[in-house]
Amino acid sequence: MLIDIKFGGICHLDIHQVREGWGEAIFPMVPGHEIAGVVCEVGPGVTKYKVGERVGVGCLVDSCRECESCKAGTALCAGGAVQTCNGIGRDGEPTYGGYATHVVVENFVVRIPDGLSLDVAAPLLCAGITTYAPLKQWGGGPARKVAVVGLGGLGHVGVKIAKALGAEVTVLSPSLRKKDDGLKLGADHYYATSDRRRSRSSPAPST
Ligand SMILES: [Zn+2]
Ligand SMILES: [Zn+2]
Known part of the structure; x- marks a missing residue:
């Protein structure tokens, strides 16, 4: 068709x-x-x-x-x-x-x-299916904790879907640059995986 x-x-x-x-x-x-x-x-x-x-x-x-x-x-x-x-x-x-x-x-x-x-x-x-499939396969939902690595094209969709499924959602990102966006999208916690000095000089994540 x-x-x-x-x-x-x-x-x-x-x-x-x-x-x-x-x-x-x-x-x-x-x-x-x-x-x-x-x-x-x-x-x-x-x-x-x-x-x-x-x-x-x-x-x-x-x-x-x-x-x-x-x-x-x-x-x-x-x-x-x-x-x-x-x-x-x-x-x-x-x-x-x-x-x-x-x-x-x-x-x-x-x-x-x-x-x-x-x-x-x-x-x-693509981004939706790629994040939805593992969340369903591994039981992302109420009383489960989900960590999303990087708040990029897939990551931000992963946060929204995990939250909609009822999970407690944490974003692990190289810096806190996108923290406000992450929390607005529904993340419960947002942590930088590098220290302040390093994250200033690190390039933006490409995901
Ligand atoms: Zn794709
Ligand atoms: Zn076949």
């Missing part, structure tokens, strides 16, 4: 891939794996979605759908899941990501609830 992309989040992974920081990349490249949009066309084989539905696409667009991991609903396909961008699809063609007007995909698509605007939904498709 064809998705009219309304918003695409910017993730640091996009920059890694463009700079080939994680190995040889496929060019020309269209980065972007935090996609929020509206279904604008469906083919005859599409059964799960209708035209007009608000949907999101994250880091993956396909997998074998037959191995144990796929059947269990995880993203750890034994045959290698297909990345949304800078990947090779099961048809042998490169995949192009969300810094585009449209994307064609049906699997690994999620519905976006009506109460959530598409611009704020987009970053949840």
Whole structure:
């Protein structure tokens, strides 16, 4: 099905891939794996979605759908899941990501609830999932203490989700530079991992 992309989040992974920081990349490249949009066309084989539905696409667009991991609903396909961008699809063609007007995909698509605007939904498709998954796996919730290392793109989302799950949240950051923001986002505690003299000369965290 064809998705009219309304918003695409910017993730640091996009920059890694463009700079080939994680190995040889496929060019020309269209980065972007935090996609929020509206279904604008469906083919005859599409059964799960209708035209007009608000949907999101994250880091993956396909997998074998037959191995144990796929059947269990995880993203750890034994045959290698297909990345949304800078990947090779099961048809042998490169995949192009969300810094585009449209994307064609049906699997690994999620519905976006009506109460959530598409611009704020987009970053949840990578930063949100990346922090939500371990919090759920390790039982982040009431009566649990969660430490978030660094208040960056993922860290600030992690603070919000951990807090929403009911955990006591502590941010561990190289300096106290973002302490006010961290507390506003819901952190209960905020500590610097370096002393004052060192944190003045340290570069800002890139996370
Ligand atoms: Zn990402
Ligand atoms: Zn699989």
